Amino acid sequence: MSTMVFYVWFDAPIGYISITANYCGDGWEAWWKSPQDVELVQFMGKDNVPFHTVIFPATLLGTQEPWTMMKSISVTEYLNYEDGKFSKSRGVGVFGNDAKDTGIPVEVWRYYLLAVRPESSDSAFQWDDFAAKNNAELNDNLGNFINRTLKFIYARFDKAVPGPAASGAGMEAVKGLGEKVSALVEQYIAALEGLRMKEALRTAMMVSKAGNAFFQETEIWVAYKQDKDACSSYISACAGIVLLCATLLQPFMPSFTRKVMEQLGVSQVPDLTDDLVQRALNPAALLPAGHPIGAAEPTPLFRKITDDEVAQLRARYAGNQADRNAAAPAASSSSAAAPAGGKAAGKAAGKGATKGGDSKAAAKAADGGKADGAAAGKGKKEKGDKAAAAGGGKGSKEPERPADISRIDLRVGLIKKAWRHPDAESLYVEEVDVGEEQPRTVVSGLVKFIPEAEMQQRRVVLVCNLKPANMRGIQSQAMVLAATSPDGSRVELVEPPAGAAIGERLRVDGFDCSQPDEQLNPKKKVFEAVAPDLATSEQTLLGLREAFGGEGSKKRHKNRCGSAGPVPFETNAFTSPRMTGEGVFYVWFDAPIGYISITANYCGDGWEAWWKSPQDVELVQFMRKDNVPFHTCKPN
Structure with missing residues (x-):
């Protein structure tokens, strides 16, 4: 053990107390021994967390004195x-x-x-x-x-x-x-x-x-x-x-x-x-x-x-x-x-x-x-x-197009395979088919949110006209679109309409999405200007924020992650051109009424005791995620 040493952060946090005493003199205890009056919040990098959440608090507890203990920690x-x-x-x-x-x-x-x-x-x-x-x-x-x-x-x-x-x-x-x-x-x-x-x-x-x-x-x-x-x-x-x-x-x-x-x-x-x-x-x-x-x-x-x-x-x-x-x-x-x-x-x-x-x-x-x-x-x-x-004049040029969704090349893709980035623990590398001769390589920071098994053979929506970027030694040639919950704790992939073909371009009603930029200029921040206006509704439909019940306009900048499930098409939501104008209802639009008719078939006049007695009956349903929107939409 003669060659072993303590890592500096084992006891370094005591410096917080000594520095306070240096500046405040005898008043240092008002900060460090007043847990009823002081709320301690700490900010640090992730490699330092064990020393501040386990070792240093344990040291303080061991003294059996009334120390101000850390209440919250913000880790990067x-x-x-x-x-x-x-x-x-x-x-x-x-x-x-x-x-x-x-x-x-x-x-x-x-x-x-x-x-x-x-x-x-x-x-x-x-x-x-x-x-x-x-x-x-x-x-x-x-x-x-x-x-x-x-x-x-x-x-x-x-x-x-x-x-x-x-x-x-x-x-x-x-x-x-x-x-x-x-x-x-x-x-x-x-x-x-x-x-x-x-x-x-x-x-x-x-x-x-x-x-x-x-x-x-x-x-x-x-x-x-x-x-x-x-x-x-x-x-x-x-x-x-x-x-x-x-x-x-x-x-x-x-x-x-x-x-x-x-x-x-x-x-x-x-x-x-x-x-x-x-x-x-x-x-x-x-x-x-x-x-x-x-x-x-x-x-x-x-x-x-x-x-x-x-x-x-x-x-x-x-x-x-x-x-x-x-x-x-x-x-x-x-x-x-x-x-x-x-x-x-x-x-x-x-x-x-x-x-x-x-x-x-x-x-x-x-x-x-x-x-x-x-x-x-x-x-x-x-x-x-x-x-x-x-x-x-010599320098005249076409005016800049407005920064809206029509400039974004959104396409349906299929992740053929995905694996961990060899040099970055938080990144996946994906091989994605977007209907071109060769698949594209895409790097995504989704390791913390989506298991690797769920990334395989996954239909996704991609932004295909971003400038390729080097991500820890691997060039990423597109970006997988995902929705994030307000607190950033939950991320879910956006899924394209069920009938859309691989490589098909998606559009938003009210915008001419037929001619997106060939490649977005990163200095113009076009995607960054558009992204805050994308949102998911309670039925997990993805579209522009103004399409969902007037939640402000395109100037409200906060994505909302709906419940798990694919994102079907809807007016002013992302749609596949092949699927518009067909004029048919998907079977599950009205199929749930069958639950009621089946009950009536077996229970006769007693069916209302089940379906019209909300004070006496608790309805619990079990289903696959792709059926959630048809069962969770509340009546107006």
Whole structure:
């Protein structure tokens, strides 16, 4: 035993107590010996769980003193780096000092790492994805909404929130926004209390997306000229949503919240309580009428990361840290990226605007149309935009198709065989027939949810036009579609209509799905924009969320997993073109009435004692999963 040692985490958790004592002096016991007053929640990687859930608690219990014991634990899987693993010992990956050296603001790093937090399966840090999330979600959604709202107030309402109109003009639209946002705030609080960090972050961003859509749909810049009372209500509601975004995102990006509060002229964010849920029902009243925003003209909170920067960053942080440090003296001292508002940021933004002709989001001014020089630069871009608008010019091109289900290539497939990934414990590798000459190889993170035996010879729905991705050394050429329960604990495969042929393309009523993109551009995040609008009904039908009883619109972003069973076709659900217009009922649509008639045949007039006595009879049924929808639909 002389060669044996204790692993450091055997007794390292005692450091939590000693650190508290170091900072709090004699007051440390108020934290660690007050189990009736303190709730201890811990966050850690999965390899550290035994030391915090068994060994350390056992050590505390052994002292027979009243220690504060852990109540909840939030455990993550592994975060990988590009196509390999992070390794502190080998210096592979991007570390804290590296992130600081890039000059990219801390809030961008915090947002991305929380957005890809490996809560239920391993995830990966990808430079392309890092830039895409910054550009589309932070810059184009969140930053654009806040900037255009505050600039509008600054320029049109003398730097003060006007408040809702006394006449009530515009308040009907504000009420609709409030109902949507209040439900999201309630969902956000529930996710945080359940330690579902990713869900809470997604929900907070949906509040921003709702505000952005409201700004656009109400055409505030037009209302300002035609109905100023309604415009006052609209812009006050948008200012309230800005305050909500700052509040909901504070746990994730405190530095972002500080910047927003300064521009908004608010000293303290509201508390995350049930009262906030109620107040959110009227976002136009979240800030008092006449509230002055910050004195300085509002400036963009984020800026885009260009493709050139992504390439530089990937090259800069390739290999290991030791080699990078050795090469550092020879490298340029300039950062690959700089914070928003810095010189490098201005150059990059100007270059990107000229080169790409991007007229979206941050380049929009508060009136919804004119280019904002502070956000994206002027000059060549303005000229290019005018030429494109006139339909001429060298750089004119077809407008981008809207990000909807028609661009997704959904096909029926058959998993011929599936096996465990040799280098990833949470992944399956599948050979899938999609009606092509050769089967496709697909990698899916389903090991924790579906037994390997149930993956064999399984009919599935696949997204077939994603860009192939390298998954731990194996290229995945499609994605298997599945539904997830709200808490992420249950995942079920989506099954195509029973009569659909292998390789057949599925469609959604109301959309022309005949010409999906040949390959989705990962930087455009088309599938990511569509996926939140897919949902399953209580009858396990899969379709767009708006098709199921008005559960909001396409802007409600939360999948719901129905009971086990295949997904049959229905109006506005995924269907096979071969099966539409046939005008026949499936036999089980009305077959269950046979249960009643059979009872009447055997029991005569006494059948009602069984079928019309709900207070006396408990009906239990046993059946295969494919028959569940026909037996579980409750009468209206």
